[in-house]
Amino acid sequence: MSDAPVFPQGFLWGAATAAHQIEGSPLADGAGPSIWTRFAHTPGMMLNGDTGDVACDHYNRWKDDVKLMRELGLQAYRFSVSWSRILPEGTGRVNQKGLDFYSRLVDELLANGIEPLLTLYHWDLPAALDDRGGWLNRDIADWFAEYGSVLFRALDGRVKKWVTLNEPWVVTDGGYLHGALAPGHRSRFEAPIASHNLMRAHGAAVKAYREIGKHEIGLVVNIEPKYPATDSAEDQAAVRRAHAYMNEQYLHPALLGHYPPELKEIFGEAWPEWPAEDYALIKQPLDFVGINYYTRSVTKAATSYPLNTGVVKQPLGTYTETGWEVFPQGLTDLLLWFKQTYGDLPVYITENGAAFFDPPTADVDAAGNRRVRDPLRMDYLRKHLSAIHDAIQAGVDIRGYMLWSFLDNLEWSLGYSKRFGMVHVNYGTQERTPKDSARWYSEVIRTHGRKL
Numbered sequence: 001m002s003d004a005p006v007f008p009q010g011f012l013w014g015a016a017t018a019a020h021q022i023e024g025s026p027l028a029d030g031a032g033p034s035i036w037t038r039f040a041h042t043p044g045m046m047l048n049g050d051t052g053d054v055a056c057d058h059y060n061r062w063k064d065d066v067k068l069m070r071e072l073g074l075q076a077y078r079f080s081v082s083w084s085r086i087l088p089e090g091t092g093r094v095n096q097k098g099l100d101f102y103s104r105l106v107d108e109l110l111a112n113g114i115e116p117l118l119t120l121y122h123w124d125l126p127a128a129l130d131d132r133g134g135w136l137n138r139d140i141a142d143w144f145a146e147y148g149s150v151l152f153r154a155l156d157g158r159v160k161k162w163v164t165l166n167e168p169w170v171v172t173d174g175g176y177l178h179g180a181l182a183p184g185h186r187s188r189f190e191a192p193i194a195s196h197n198l199m200r201a202h203g204a205a206v207k208a209y210r211e212i213g214k215h216e217i218g219l220v221v222n223i224e225p226k227y228p229a230t231d232s233a234e235d236q237a238a239v240r241r242a243h244a245y246m247n248e249q250y251l252h253p254a255l256l257g258h259y260p261p262e263l264k265e266i267f268g269e270a271w272p273e274w275p276a277e278d279y280a281l282i283k284q285p286l287d288f289v290g291i292n293y294y295t296r297s298v299t300k301a302a303t304s305y306p307l308n309t310g311v312v313k314q315p316l317g318t319y320t321e322t323g324w325e326v327f328p329q330g331l332t333d334l335l336l337w338f339k340q341t342y343g344d345l346p347v348y349i350t351e352n353g354a355a356f357f358d359p360p361t362a363d364v365d366a367a368g369n370r371r372v373r374d375p376l377r378m379d380y381l382r383k384h385l386s387a388i389h390d391a392i393q394a395g396v397d398i399r400g401y402m403l404w405s406f407l408d409n410l411e412w413s414l415g416y417s418k419r420f421g422m423v424h425v426n427y428g429t430q431e432r433t434p435k436d437s438a439r440w441y442s443e444v445i446r447t448h449g450r451k452l
């Protein structure tokens with residue numbers, strides 16, 4: 001018997017995508033525009049002027065994509081719904097054709113033995129709601145619960161694992177503090193308001209689910225371990241700020257009912273005092289938490305806005321195309337921290353993967369088959385799955401793994417320049433080619449991890 005890790009019986013092996021990154025046809029069949037259709041068509045916002053107008057054309061190719069998921073042996077598929085396909089104005093009128101697209105997708109997944117994990121919000125806010133203040137308007141908690149309820153009523157039962165938000169930290173940090181992501185705001189004062197309303201909306205949707213749904217719902221966060229660059233008091237304090245700002249800012253209110261004290265220190269007069277009823281709304285019992293893990297940060301004190309921290313590049317480190325250090329041990333450390341801090345809530349790794357250079361077109365091997373060799377990605381995935389297994393052995397209740405991503409896709413404002421897919425997409429022809437990592441991952445799934 002090899003000493004390769006064997007994962008628990010029932011461990012759920014899958015892959016993940018998000019609507020705006022793969023679907024294309026953002027305005028088809030009565031869909032309303034989202035903040036990403038606007039952002040992508042705002043000159044200067046997107047690398048190479050790339051947009052999500054076509055992406056991977058999944059809106060038209062969904063049936064073949066599900067067939068490919070089955071051929072590769074995926075047991076689950078994490079995807080997101082585009083809010084403005086369902087409610088073109090964000091609230092009120094339901095666009096039945098938009099709902100039908102996702103209903104058909106769910107049925108096709110189930111018909112192929114693939115469990116759907118549905119994310120309600122993966123960053124593509126209806127533009128009509130942004131016009132009404134978006135995440136800065138406290139009413140968005142009700143708007144989001146209304147949107148979630150339409151989907152809960154239509155799909156619960158076929159969908160048994162729901163996620164409210166994907167990465168409220170990125171929505172806030174990218175969309176409201178630094179402005180690199182839609183809606184492109186840059187305000188130390190708006191960021192805490194957006195962040196808090198995201199979590200109020202999360203709570204309102206979970207409350208609505210408990211009235212309508214009969215299965216499981218959770219929250220997905222991107223978290224990364226922060227290691228001090230030196231043991232100086234300044235660097236230790238910088239780690240405390242960075243850890244609170246990314247790792248505790250969302251999990252603490254959702255699971256513990258309060259924010260970490262560092263946020264008031266970081267935002268100063270820009271950190272409002274929130275009413276008690278907000279904390280009660282946010283802290284709804286969850287069935288699981290999804291953790292998106294990519295890298296770690298070696299953190300030092302620095303002059304930066306507003307954290308006053310910096311990340312120290314590791315001279316002997318290995319880095320991905322997005323400049324993230326490959327550090328699998330960080331995932332084990334993070335999962336142990338999660339268990340120690342929040343207890344035994346079930347965890348799914350809802351995203352993990354890497355962009356390494358892949359060619360725009362697949363090679364053709366001696367046998368005439370298309371092929372994409374991606375040894376660096378295989379090595380990254382192998383090491384991170386091994387790190388997850390270490391955490392399971394240490395007692396962390398990890399229920400599944402969703403590889404980011406099923407397809408090469410639109411990497412937000414980086415356009416199509418970064419390829420995270422286990423399946424290569426030729427954007428000129430829309431041809432899909434499973435990379436070597438996909439073939440390897442199929443074997444890992446088939447052997448419950450023995451082929452790691």
Ligand SMILES: OC[C@@H]1[C@@H](O)[C@H](O)[C@@H](O)c2[nH]c(CCc3ccccc3)c[n+]21
Binds near residue numbers: 420
């Ligand atoms: O960047 C790769 C993926 C995105 O394509 C997903 O949509 C998003 O859920 C996601 N989150 C992260 C980690 C947080 C992060 C996102 C964007 C930029 C920097 C950090 C990496 N990713």
